[in-house]
Amino acid sequence: MSTLQYIEQNKDRFLSELFDILRIPSISADSAYAGDVRKCAEAVADHLRKAGADNVVLEETAGYPIVYGEKILDASLPTVLVYGHYDVQPSVPNELWDTPPFEPTVRDGKIYARGACDDKGQVFMHVKAFETMMQTQTLACNIKFMIEGEEEVGSNNLGTYCRNNKEKLAADVILISDTALIANDCPSIDVGLRGLSYVEVEVTGPRIDLHSGVYGGAVANPINALCTMIASLHDENRHITIPGFYDKVAEVSAADREAMGKIPFSEEEYKQHLAIDAVMGEKGFTTIERTGIRPTLDVNGIWGGYIGEGAKTVLPSKAYAKISMRLVPNQISDEITELFQKHFESIAPAGVKVKVTPHHGGEPVLTPTDSIAYKAAAAAMKETFGVDPIPTRGGGSIPIVALFEKELQTKTVLMGFGLDSDAIHSPNEHYGIFNYYKGIETIPMFFKHFAALNQ
Ligand code: BES
Ligand code: MN
Ligand code: MN
Secondary structure (H helix, E strand, O other), X not given: OOHHHHHHHHHHHHHHHHHXXXXXXXXXXXXXXXXXXXXXXXXXXXXXXXXXXXXXXXXXXXXOOEEEEEEOOOXXXXXXXXXXXXXXXXXOOHHHOOOOOOOOEEEOOEEEOOOOOOXXXXXHHHHXXXXXXXXXXXXXXXXXEEEEOOHHHOOOOHHHHHHHOOOOOOOOEEEEOOOEEOEOOEOEEEEXXXXXXXXXXXXXXXXXXXXXXXXXXXXXXXXXXXXXXXXXXXXXXXXEOOOOOOOOOOOXXXXXXXXXXXXXXXXXXXXXXXXXXXXXXXXXXXXXXXXXXXOEEEEEEEEEOXXXXXXXXXXXXXXXXXXXXXEOOOOOHHHHHXXXXXXXXXXXXXXXXXXXXXXXXXXXXXXXXXXXXXXXXXXXXXXXXXXXXXXXXXXXXXXXXXXXXXXHOOOEEEOOOEEHHHOOOOOOOEEEHHHHHHHHHHHHHHHHHHHHHHO
């Protein structure tokens, strides 16, 4: 039986099994869900075992377990290490979901659930593609699975695990489906990801909250101060004003920028989809460039003072913000965090104190397009989509990709099947059923081409 026939015969079960995984609220950021995160790891391990993987174990870490499994056919065959994550972002605010985040529901050909696209749907494509290859005796490479449960909180324990298990994890390529296509009729492969610096800032004014009439106008208000400081981090051209911030930014060649200009993109549709009347960003760059090849700075959350019902006249003692910076080659996360810290402390107005606390970060990456692995992924997509995929740059971050290179000396192929419009991390996250099955069809083709090209 061909892989396509097997997939066709089992497609309903493939979907219902994914739904079982999506029902588990494996939110790694919120310790209230610790039991569910572990339960999800066990469910993924069970599915790997049933699909035919050997030596399936939950690898314990200082945090959540890593699901490992493998099928080693023959030492002479190339080995593919599949990485993904079974943890998800928090679903809050739950009231903004049209259907509950952990009750997967199909509407308009899309699966709505937290993690449907990022990354349970895409991880499960690999499990089902593996089952398909096992059942149709078409698995052409050795395969190892490493599915972690802490990606959404910075993969803090994965680096150590990789360092301590170099031999076990040895592979010719790391294959990840955790990114997006340009469109369902315009496949693409991400050949770069941005890095990340993430900081929390605390601005302290007076010792206690004060009456905003009695003291207002005479005492620095930390929220006012924080807003002024944040506003000053961009100039009128939306350049970031932190001294040294751009020093290491790699200039992208005119030829590469020209190629990016040819990527199909409708600014009208983009604005309409987001319900915005204008795009905004760094002067001199297109929207695709702004999210692909340029570094950015965004406030992710800001709080302080009175936010309860009605009005309370208060000059707050403290103000806070969480700020992310997306980095591009060759910026270095720790360096950027330090530049931010120095600069932010230096612009604090008199009357407030500033504290900057670094969170997790990650390095930007570029993946090669002249490798056997890239060629295999491109050939696989050509076969199932009917057109050649376009190499693109992903705006998000998967910090572990740079670590894989460093610790395992192994390059990655980012063969993702989501869409930017899938609302990952947002309410009503979804994943196209088309995309789910297309992934399950394409992955076996990757293995076929990767084995053949390695001959
Ligand atoms: N799958 C995403 C990353 C992604 C999304 C890359 C779309 C390219 C296109 C991943 O799960 C993610 O959300 N990563 C975090 C970083 C992490 C350190 C929290 C991110 O990008 O914010
Ligand atoms: Mn992800
Ligand atoms: Mn994510």
